[in-house]
Amino acid sequence: MSEGSMLRWLATNVRTFILAFALALAVWVSAVTAADPDETRAFPNPITIEFVGQDPGLIIKGQVTRQIQLTLRAPSSVWEKLTSEKDAVHTLVDLSGLGAGTYRLDVQVQIGVQPVRIISFSPEQLDLTLEALVTRSLPVQLSLTGTPAIGYQAGDAALDPAEVVISGPESLVNQVANVSLSLDLSGLRQNIETTLVLQALDDKGAPVSGLTLNPDSVQVGLPITQQGGYRDLAVKVVTIGRPANGYRLTNIAPIPPVVTVFSSNFEQVNALPGYVETDPLDLNGASADIETRLNLNLPLGVTLVGEQSVLVQVGISAIQGSLTLTNLPVEINNLSSGLQAHFSPDKVAVLLSGPLPALNTLVPADVHVIIDAKGLTPGTYQLTPTIQLLIEGVTVESILPGTVEVVISKKTTP
Incomplete structure (x- = not known):
């Protein structure tokens, strides 16, 4: 075939080549997708927002959302990596170059595994306030309530440490009037050695939250002594x-x-x-x-x-005791008319326990060994008797033997 003929043949069939390639590509994509289909899911693991670039002299004031909800679309095999690798998903808010003030900042989501498409995440932005980070040292104030037991008195308390450092946003630190703890002395007769948690209070006695106390607890020692006389x-x-x-x-x-x-x-x-x-x-x-x-x-x-x-x-x-009664006759209840019963054995022994005063007054007539024949037809049965006691507070421990052979037959006509 000449060169010209070849070119004419290619020109004539180029559309066929392109169509064949497109079809082959579609088949390949379909096969890959079928083997590893895309899935849209909410990311199951907690995703914590990282704040980067924050000026060390500033602090975020108040409560700010620290986690996001994220929905992704990815092949099944990629989802396995997303959920198993620790740093596969990373979120951050960039505070670089920001001074004190209130801001609305974008949340950035970074995916370390591909291919993945971010469908949605919430929140997309955060509102936060940056304030100057300040510290103050304040003495610990101990508030005593209640009084020791009669004849006892409380001495001087020893606090270790006696001073605490508070740190946090400037506006909150300035609200703190005192750092205090409370100790109830009601009815005490012995010295106190305990650890109490500190609380920062404003000038109205209300707690001020959002601060760091160092330390956050104090060892308290308080002597309680008995008065003379x-x-x-x-x-x-x-x-x-x-x-x-x-x-x-x-x-x-x-x-x-x-x-x-x-x-x-x-x-x-x-x-x-x-x-x-x-x-x-x-x-x-x-x-x-x-x-x-x-x-x-x-x-x-x-x-x-x-x-x-x-x-x-x-x-x-x-006082608890035990008693064995022997040769107690077996009785039958609810035997249908026209029937008769024979027992083997026809007498049993019963072991009882209970208070001695009750056992000492008990007589054989207070104990009945009962076989319930309700619904029984002629035949031979192995039945467990029940014990009926006419005295309270006594317990049946065992019956010897535990079962009785009962032969039920029709009464003979004389």
Whole structure:
């Protein structure tokens, strides 16, 4: 074929070549897309906005959105990289060259994996205020509320550290009137060693937020001492007699367990033993819990501070025991008319447990071994009996044997 003929042939078929190439490309794109289809999704991982270029002498005032919601379109294989690689998606706000003031700034989204198309993200802009970053040193103020227990007094508090540095936006730092903490002394009898969290307050006592306190807590030590003439004594309950037969003493609790006494004679009060006795409590024949008030036996010149008697709670419970009853006859209930039943064995043993007083009064007639024959037709059955007790507080532990053979048959006509 001559050169001219070749050129004419190419000119004639160029459209066919282009069409064939386009079709091949379409088929290839379709195959690739089918194997790795594009997906539009919301990015599942938290995306934190980074502020760059910020003047170290400035600080962002107040609460500013720190995360964005992002929707992307990418092939399935790319999504795997987006969600698995730590820095695949990066967002930032550029503060370079900005001074103090209020601004509306664009949020920039950077994708480190391709191909990816950003469909949408929110917010696209941030409103923020930059203020001068200032610091102040203020003494810590301790506010005490309540009073120690009667006869006790609080000493001088020790704070470590006694001064705190606050930092933040200038307008907020200027609002702070004091840095304080509060400690409740109500009813205290012992020294305090604790750590309390500091709070920055304005001149009206309202908290000022958005600041950094260094440190943010203080170690507080406060001595609590007993005044002269006062002394704490444990309450010792004096008892006489014994609970009823079959019952035992489970608990004796004076309320309060410790009382405060006073005497103008310091030597007398200091010479007392570490306890004070109650009037005798008679337990003779007791078979139930007791709650009563008792006076305390104090020497002349020594008085009880506060309530002049103590509440005493005494626990009395029955001694637990066990009892085995043998040769108890098996009874049957709900047997249909015209039928009769035979048992093997016809007598069983029952093991019971419960309070001794109840067990001591129990007789075989108080225990019934019952077989329920409701709905049973003639035949042979292995049935578990139930126990009916006519006395309260007793528990069935076991039945020996646990099942009974029951043969049900029609009654014979004489």
